[in-house]
Amino acid sequence: xxxxxxxxxxxxxxxxxxxxxxxxxxxxxxxxxxxxxxxxxxxxxxxxxxxxxxxxxxxxxxxxxxxxxxxxxxxxxxxxxxxxxxxxxxxxxxxxxxxxxxxxxxxxxxxxxxxxxxxxxxxxxxxxxxxxxxxxxxxxxxxxxxxxxxxxxxxxxxxxxxx
Numbered sequence: 001x002x003x004x005x006x007x008x009x010x011x012x013x014x015x016x017x018x019x020x021x022x023x024x025x026x027x028x029x030x031x032x033x034x035x036x037x038x039x040x041x042x043x044x045x046x047x048x049x050x051x052x053x054x055x056x057x058x059x060x061x062x063x064x065x066x067x068x069x070x071x072x073x074x075x076x077x078x079x080x081x082x083x084x085x086x087x088x089x090x091x092x093x094x095x096x097x098x099x100x101x102x103x104x105x106x107x108x109x110x111x112x113x114x115x116x117x118x119x120x121x122x123x124x125x126x127x128x129x130x131x132x133x134x135x136x137x138x139x140x141x142x143x144x145x146x147x148x149x150x151x152x153x154x155x156x157x158x159x160x161x162x163x
Contacts, residue, residue: 005110009118012060020060021047023075027101061118063111074102076115095123097133112142
């Protein structure tokens with residue numbers, strides 16, 4: 001895919017945990033509890049543990065402005081789930097998009113779409129059978145424009161209330 005936007009999108013590697021953690025913190029700070037996002041001193045270590053523990057089943061891409069600034073202004077993360085083998089059916093995998101985030105000052109410029117197209121191109125190359133996500137209301141038009149449709153065949157059971 002040709003990229004006419006002033007951003008470079010690249011896969012995150014093992015050393016990018018601090019950059020991805022910073023994006024995740026920025027995302028959290030946009031949510032209701034900014035103080036908790038800032039004051040959680042254990043967060044970097046918890047993120048680093050998660051990053052290492054999920055590396056085999058996760059793919060993450062970072063978006064950086066073209067030029068000298070090395071700080072990401074967007075990211076997308078997907079977890080890969082191999083389907084349990086079944087007699088008579090080919091093996092398959094699917095991906096769950098856990099987060100798409102773009103810095104507020106870079107939104108509405110096509111960067112979220114660029115990140116998702118990058119992820120979808122990868123998923124097609126990896127022969128994934130589907131990509132699943134839980135969109136915010138604001139992001140629904142973006143995903144619909146990429147061909148996503150609502151799925152009301154899922155159910156969930158919350159075992160613990162979120163902290």
